[in-house]
Amino acid sequence: MPWLHGRSGCRALRVLRPSAPCQRPRVDARRAAADEDRGAESPCERDESDESEAYHVPVMLRETVDWLVTDPSGVYADGTLGGGGHTSALLDVVAPAGGVVVGVDRDEEALAQACDRLRAHVDAQSLRPLHTSFRYLPSALAGLELPALSAQRGLSGLMLDLGVSSHQIDADYRGFSFRRDGALDMRMDQTSPGPSAKDFLNACEPAELVRALQDYGEEKYARPIARAILAARPLESTAQLVHAVESVTPEPKRTKTLARVFQALRILVNDELGELEAILLAAADLVRPGGRLAILSYHSLEDRRAKNVMRSGHLDGRLDQDEMGNALSHWRPLTRKPVTATDAEVALNGRARSAKLRVAERTNFDVAPWRGGRAARALSR
Numbered sequence: 001m002p003w004l005h006g007r008s009g010c011r012a013l014r015v016l017r018p019s020a021p022c023q024r025p026r027v028d029a030r031r032a033a034a035d036e037d038r039g040a041e042s043p044c045e046r047d048e049s050d051e052s053e054a055y056h057v058p059v060m061l062r063e064t065v066d067w068l069v070t071d072p073s074g075v076y077a078d079g080t081l082g083g084g085g086h087t088s089a090l091l092d093v094v095a096p097a098g099g100v101v102v103g104v105d106r107d108e109e110a111l112a113q114a115c116d117r118l119r120a121h122v123d124a125q126s127l128r129p130l131h132t133s134f135r136y137l138p139s140a141l142a143g144l145e146l147p148a149l150s151a152q153r154g155l156s157g158l159m160l161d162l163g164v165s166s167h168q169i170d171a172d173y174r175g176f177s178f179r180r181d182g183a184l185d186m187r188m189d190q191t192s193p194g195p196s197a198k199d200f201l202n203a204c205e206p207a208e209l210v211r212a213l214q215d216y217g218e219e220k221y222a223r224p225i226a227r228a229i230l231a232a233r234p235l236e237s238t239a240q241l242v243h244a245v246e247s248v249t250p251e252p253k254r255t256k257t258l259a260r261v262f263q264a265l266r267i268l269v270n271d272e273l274g275e276l277e278a279i280l281l282a283a284a285d286l287v288r289p290g291g292r293l294a295i296l297s298y299h300s301l302e303d304r305r306a307k308n309v310m311r312s313g314h315l316d317g318r319l320d321q322d323e324m325g326n327a328l329s330h331w332r333p334l335t336r337k338p339v340t341a342t343d344a345e346v347a348l349n350g351r352a353r354s355a356k357l358r359v360a361e362r363t364n365f366d367v368a369p370w371r372g373g374r375a376a377r378a379l380s381r
């Protein structure tokens, strides 16, 4: 069964038009537990009075916007709109100068809440919300028919804030949290026909489960954990999964082991690494020379891929050079070491502890002189 890697297929894009109805999100106050679900060590605080903040507290907000924006009148894409925190800060800078932000999320609930929060920008078309996966950004941008995008030869900046939002973790019916009993779903896009965690766990071969736990959870005890999970089939709920994992995990290690198992399943169900690799490779065709790519990642599997592509243009980090030793790469890294959150931010938001921000600038390499590269040609079609 092809559970691991290689799932493909472009679903129809749904563009949220101005004045599309937006539902208010269900907001939950359990962010500290969500931090622990992600393996973060300290709880964070929230302001009950601010619903959008409660949905998700954006990480390294100022740093990300400051690194990303070079031309406030440009077109920017936020491939992970979530609660709209980064996009809102981006819009504060670019909207007054005529700039546009394309906000993408594959979670309809996230999109609806961000749309609601940023309604004035949606109506003014300075925010163009899109329901799709960021791997489909090239065709999604082409479908938007944004004249500024062709005129400026591509995006001025593309940002990704990877993983799931606090709201997704907090919502028990989504199945992302080992602290709450809920459906074993874990799909970010609940409209997708794609397999849920339950579908996978009840049908996978033992080797597939072991490999998922090892590759995506970096779990040392993948075999005994997989055996316990398979012995507990059929599985319906997160509580049953937690019980199976705990049955072979001694007490002091339980929280971290559960965090790794849930992370592994979430990455698999959403093909998160495949998504990231696809957009990292497509980004060179989307961003104009001089434009920027900013990636916020939360674990080494993501960060390694972002680092390699920003250094060399390749996922494996192999650097092509000309006879003179000059780098032949679509990207020039601007952050030699990743930017990390300040202690003050980590004290307020435990999720920031593991965050790494990397930024690169699109070089002139491999840009067709008559346009802005392959994607730019696609965009102008």
Ligand SMILES: C[S@@+](CC[C@H](N)C(=O)[O-])C[C@H]1O[C@@H](n2cnc3c(N)ncnc32)[C@H](O)[C@@H]1O
Pocket (backbone or CB within 6 Å): 056, 057, 058, 059, 079, 080, 081, 082, 083, 084, 085, 086, 087, 104, 105, 106, 107, 110, 132, 133, 134, 135, 161, 162, 163, 164, 165, 188, 275
């Ligand atoms: C960490 S949250 C982003 C939070 C956001 N920066 C903010 O300030 O509120 C990640 C979001 O990206 C979305 N997401 C993750 N992978 C995606 C993908 N491949 N395509 C589109 N959206 C994705 C998730 O559904 C989630 O809403």
